[in-house]
Amino acid sequence: MIYTITANPSIDYVLQLTTLTLGEVNRTVSDVKLPGGKGINVSRILKELEIDSTALGFVGGATGKMFENLLSKHDLKTSFTQVSEDTRINVKVNAVKQDEETEINGTGPDISDQEKDEFIKQLKKVGNGDVVVMSGSLPKKISETFYLDIAEMIQKQGADFVIDTTGQALLDTLPLNPLVVKPNHHELAELFNTTFKDNQDIIDNARKLLDKGAKHVLVSMAGDGALLVTKDHAYHANAPKGTVINSVGAGDSMIAGFVGTFMKTNDAIESFHMGAACGSATAFSQDIAVKEKINEVYQDISIKELS
Numbered sequence: 001m002i003y004t005i006t007a008n009p010s011i012d013y014v015l016q017l018t019t020l021t022l023g024e025v026n027r028t029v030s031d032v033k034l035p036g037g038k039g040i041n042v043s044r045i046l047k048e049l050e051i052d053s054t055a056l057g058f059v060g061g062a063t064g065k066m067f068e069n070l071l072s073k074h075d076l077k078t079s080f081t082q083v084s085e086d087t088r089i090n091v092k093v094n095a096v097k098q099d100e101e102t103e104i105n106g107t108g109p110d111i112s113d114q115e116k117d118e119f120i121k122q123l124k125k126v127g128n129g130d131v132v133v134m135s136g137s138l139p140k141k142i143s144e145t146f147y148l149d150i151a152e153m154i155q156k157q158g159a160d161f162v163i164d165t166t167g168q169a170l171l172d173t174l175p176l177n178p179l180v181v182k183p184n185h186h187e188l189a190e191l192f193n194t195t196f197k198d199n200q201d202i203i204d205n206a207r208k209l210l211d212k213g214a215k216h217v218l219v220s221m222a223g224d225g226a227l228l229v230t231k232d233h234a235y236h237a238n239a240p241k242g243t244v245i246n247s248v249g250a251g252d253s254m255i256a257g258f259v260g261t262f263m264k265t266n267d268a269i270e271s272f273h274m275g276a277a278c279g280s281a282t283a284f285s286q287d288i289a290v291k292e293k294i295n296e297v298y299q300d301i302s303i304k305e306l307s
């Protein structure tokens with residue numbers, strides 16, 4: 001079983017505008033409310049790929065009820081920990097003429113020690129052969145070592161983990177050998193306080209994450225596709241041409257496609273191909289991609305060995 005942890009889920013309020021002008025009244029062309037959060041998006045793509053997962057996280061208040069209601073349409077297995085404060089609302093603005101996406105993410109509810117303990121109890125059921133995907137920001141009262149503590153705990157129980165976070169929190173988990181990490185190229189550059197001049201530069205820095213313990217490294221590069229870096233080889237997946245509608249969740253979709261396929265096939269290149277298809281398919285959709293779109297985009301992706 002794959003478990004996804006979204007410590008700070010959200011209602012994503014996605015607004016399409018012609019243009020966005022700060023300091024003025026702006027009106028939407030369309031708006032939708034989606035059940036959001038990185039782990040939730042991973043679970044939603046896994047569902048499209050017909051792979052079972054259970055979504056875990058903290059949900060609370062009136063917005064939490066709305067979140068669960070929005071999510072119920074997707075028929076996912078969930079086991080949320082109820083908290084007393086409200087689930088956050090994240091605002092996503094797509095200004096079509098300016099070809100710009102702006103995101104405003106809330107901080108999320110305070111989580112009490114008791115609520116946190118209840119959540120941790122849920123992880124007792126994780127065992128041999130399971131994979132736990134942990135992603136997204138932490139609510140403010142949760143310790144920065146939350147993901148690291150969970151990784152240590154579930155590893156002792158025989159499970160693998162995947163982590164999608166940035167900075168020191170990511171580096172700290174590498175010695176525990178995450179199955180895959182997926183920084184985007186900006187996050188990778190920040191990790192090593194550098195800038196990249198070409199793909200080889202990115203590959204060299206991605207290999208530092210392998211040296212520190214990651215089993216696979218994906219580097220996503222939005223409209224420039226993605227890289228899969230292993231100790232001896234590096235591969236590039238193209239980003240097919242298409243109309244980008246809302247790329248929120250493209251990175252989560254890539255992780256879901258990779259992890260779900262890897263659990264079935266143990267084949268990193270095939271998993272990378274599916275990950276890239278899921279990422280681009282989501283960028284070409286208003287919501288997280290559905291399986292028909294993923295299958296269509298899959299045909300337009302080719303994986304090239306670079307070294």
Ligand SMILES: Nc1ncnc2c1ncn2[C@@H]1O[C@H](COP(=O)(O)OP(=O)(O)OP(=O)(O)O)[C@@H](O)[C@H]1O
Nearest residue numbers: 184220221222223225226239249250251279280283
């Ligand atoms: N404009 C695009 N055109 C085609 N494919 C895209 C586009 N944007 C993203 N993708 C695909 O999705 C993958 C993940 O996107 P991206 O690099 O933006 O991840 P991210 O920064 O983690 O995104 P997010 O945080 O919004 O989920 C890319 O590597 C690429 O394969």
Ligand SMILES: O=P(O)(O)OC[C@@]1(O)O[C@H](CO)[C@@H](O)[C@@H]1O
Nearest residue numbers: 036037038090105136137248249
């Ligand atoms: O604030 P975080 O937890 O870093 O990111 C949350 C978020 O932006 O990530 C998802 C897209 O990746 C969205 O569904 C959600 O709103």
